[in-house]
Amino acid sequence: MVNFLGNFFGNILGMTPSKPHIVILGAGFGGLFAARAMAHLDARITLVDRHNYHLFQPLLYQVATAGLPPSDISWPVRSILSQQRNVSVLMDEITGVDTTRRQVLLRSSNPEHVHLEYDYLVVATGSRHSYFGHDEWQTAAPGLKSVDDATLIRRRILLAFERAEMLDNDSAATAEREKLLRFIIVGGGPTGVELAGTIAELARHTLAADFRRIDPRNARVSLIEAGDRILPAFQPVSSTYAEKALQKLGVEVLTGVRVTNCDADGVAVDSAAGPQRIAAATVIWAAGVKASPVGRWLNVETDRAGRIPVASDLSVKGLERVFVIGDAATVLDTDGKPVPGIAPAAKQQGRYVGELITASILQQPAPPAFVYRHAGNLATIGRKSAVIEFPGLRLSGRLAWWIWGIAHIYFLLGVPSPLVISFRWLWEYLTYGRGARLITGVEEAD
C-alpha cells in the first residue's frame, strides 16, 4: 500500500515512475512458476539465479550416468522468459538480504555489491545435499544437485572403468580392480534408486563390450539405506518391488545400514551385523538435503534441515511481503504433515505466491491458504521398470516405466526442444546406447 501511494504520487509528481518490484531468488521450479504466474502483472520482476539455466532436476541422474547431455535438461532462464517482458533475469549470487531496508545483497562481478531493492521477495533457492554435520565427506561422496555435480559424478564413474582397464592383468591388482569396479550409492530415495539402477545397466549392457582387460559386468553396485526399506516415501509394497527389481539388475540393496564415514578408499558402515568397511573408488551421496542458507540471509529461525517454516500463505512470520517456497521452506499441509520436497510441490507453491502477490498489488482479496495437491510418487529402476503411486492407483513394472516416460515428456512441454529430447530417448531406448559418455574437465585429485 505504501508502495502504491509511492507510485501514485511518484507518477503525479513527475518523479521516476516506479512499478512495484518483485524479486525472486532462484530459477528452479518454484521461482520460474512464480514468475510465470505474474506474466500479465504491471510490475517489475527480477529473477536472480547464480546459474544461467533452469535445471530439470528429475532427470539429473541421467546426466550423471551419461544418458543425456546437460543441455538436454537445462535451458537458459532468459530464453524461457524472453517473451515475458516484465521479467529481468540476473545471473548473480545471493550473499544476504537486508529485510529492514528491503534489499537483496548480490555478489556481482562489479567491485561493489549490487543492492537490489524489493517490494515483494520470493525466496526459492532450493536445497543442497546434506552430510548431517560431516561436510568433509563431500569430496569423497559428491551429491547430485547441479549440472556440475552431475558431470563430476559422470567423470568419476567413467574414469573408474578406464582406470580398472589400465591395471596390470595380474592378481596383485585384484584388490585395486575390485575397488575401482565398486560403486556405492548412499541413500535409498528415488534419486538413489534411479542412480543405482542406471549404473548397473551402464555396466551390464552399455559398457559390456567396450573393454578388453576388465569385464564391466563384474562391477558391483551397492545401494545403502539407513532405514529398513528403500523408497521410504512410497508404500511398503512399492519398496519391496523396487528392491527386487534392483536386485534383478544386479544391484546389492543394503537396508538398515548406516554410513559412519566416507573417504577416498570407500565407506565405513554400521548395522546390526556390526561395523564394516567397503572399499570403493566411487561413492555418491543421495542421502539427505539441507536448504540453501535462507535462515542466515533472512536472519530467521530454521528447522534442522535449514528450512524456514512458513505460514499458510507461504509468508515468513515477522517479515512483511517475504515468501519462502520449495525446498527452502517447510510448508505444512492441511493434515499437518510437511509437503514433500518435490518438483510439483515447488511449482504449486510458486504459482500460489505469484497469484497472492498479484492480488496484493491489484488490491484484490488474498487467495485462501495454500493447499498442496499431491500428484503422486514416481521412481524408475533402469530402463524397464518403475514404481508409480498416484492417488488411488499403484503401478509397477514396464507399464509404469512408460507412464513415467510419457509423464516426463509431458512435463517437458513448454521448455525448448522437447522433441529433440524425446527423439533421443527413443533412440537410446532402442539401441541401449548412452550417448553422453564424455569425461570432461579435470579434478584436483586426478
Place this chain on the structure above:
Amino acid sequence: MVNFLGNFFGNILGMTPSKPHIVILGAGFGGLFAARAMAHLDARITLVDRHNYHLFQPLLYQVATAGLPPSDISWPVRSILSQQRNVSVLMDEITGVDTTRRQVLLRSSNPEHVHLEYDYLVVATGSRHSYFGHDEWQTAAPGLKSVDDATLIRRRILLAFERAEMLDNDSAATAEREKLLRFIIVGGGPTGVELAGTIAELARHTLAADFRRIDPRNARVSLIEAGDRILPAFQPVSSTYAEKALQKLGVEVLTGVRVTNCDADGVAVDSAAGPQRIAAATVIWAAGVKASPVGRWLNVETDRAGRIPVASDLSVKGLERVFVIGDAATVLDTDGKPVPGIAPAAKQQGRYVGELITASILQQPAPPAFVYRHAGNLATIGRKSAVIEFPGLRLSGRLAWWIWGIAHIYFLLGVPSPLVISFRWLWEYLTYGRGARLITGVEEAD
C-alpha cells in the same frame, strides 16, 4: 621380421604366443582410420588417447558457440571400436617414446609408468594452437582444439553478455559495457570465419530478445587476419565472398592486421595504419597450430610448427616401423606442396598406414607411396551461407550451406546417433535457437 621369427619360435616353444603389436597414439581421424584399416588383421592393436572420446573437430565451433552439446560431436572411442576385437583402447597420456627399446611411456594413474612395447608405432596425436612464441597469451585468448576449450569459450561468450547485463545503466559503465560486448577472433582461416559468423548470429538473433538492460545486437564481432585476405587456402573470389557475407552478418573483417599482444583487456594490433589497442573481454585464438610434442617424444627434427617431415610412406627416417600422420606430420604431396592439416587428409593417411602395416605383417608387397586426394575446402558463414571449393566446382551462398550440411551428415554416418544430431540441426535451423547455452564449470579468474 625379427618379431615374426620371435612369434613363430614363441609359438613352437610353447611360450606366450605374441601377435605383432601395433600401438596407435591418438584417437583423432588419423588414428581411428588406421585402426579401422587393420580390422581384419591378426594382430594386437592398442589405441592410446588422453581423452575417452573421438572428437569430430569440424563442428567444434558449434559447441563453442552453444549450438551443439559436446556429446553430439564426440563419442567414446571404446564404443566406436567395441566390435573390432583386435583393438584395446587405453585412456592415458603419452610422456615419451623409447625408440631403441620400442616402448611408449605413459603417465598412467599407477604409481609407476606403464611401458607399452610396440612392433609398429603410429603417431597421430594432432596439434594444438600455437601462439608463435607467446604462450602467455593462452589465458587471455584461448584456442579451439578440445571439448574443454570449446566449453571454456562458450562460458566466456555467454558470461560476457551476462556481465554486461549486470552493469548499471549509466554512462559511467559505457566503456566496460562496450568491452564486454566486443568479441575478437584472431585468425581468418575456416575456424575463425565460422566462429565470427556464428557469434554474430548468436548476438543478433538468438540472444536478441533475452536481455533487458543491454541490446545484444550492439555486440561487435571483429575477425583479425594478418594476411591480406581471409580464407587464404581458398581462391581469392571465395575470400571476397566470405568477407562480404561476414560483413552482412555484422562482422568487422580486419585484414593486414597483426596482433602484437593479448591480455585480459583485449588485444594490441599493428597494421599499415599504425599500432592500436582494441578493448575486448572475449578474445579467441584461431591463428595457428603447432604439432603435439612428437619431436621431443621421438627425438627427431621437426619443422617450425613442430611437425615431423615424413617419407613418402609416412615413416620417419632413421626409425624402423614408426609412422607419423595427420597434423603431427609434414607430408609432401606429389607436387611437393605440404598436404593440408584437415580431417580428410588425416583419414587418408590413417587408412594408408593401416594398409601398409597390414602388408608388412602379411609379408605382402608394400603399397606405393601415399598420394593425397584433395576432396575440397569448406567453410560456413552463419546459417545461411558457405563457400565450397571442390575440384572443378566453386560454390557460395545458400546452396553451398546445404551441401556443407549434407556433407557433414554424411561424414557423421558411421558414428553413433547421426539421426539425433541431424534432427537437432534441423530443429535449430528452423527455430533459430541455440540449444546448448549453458555456463558450466568455473574458472580461476571468475
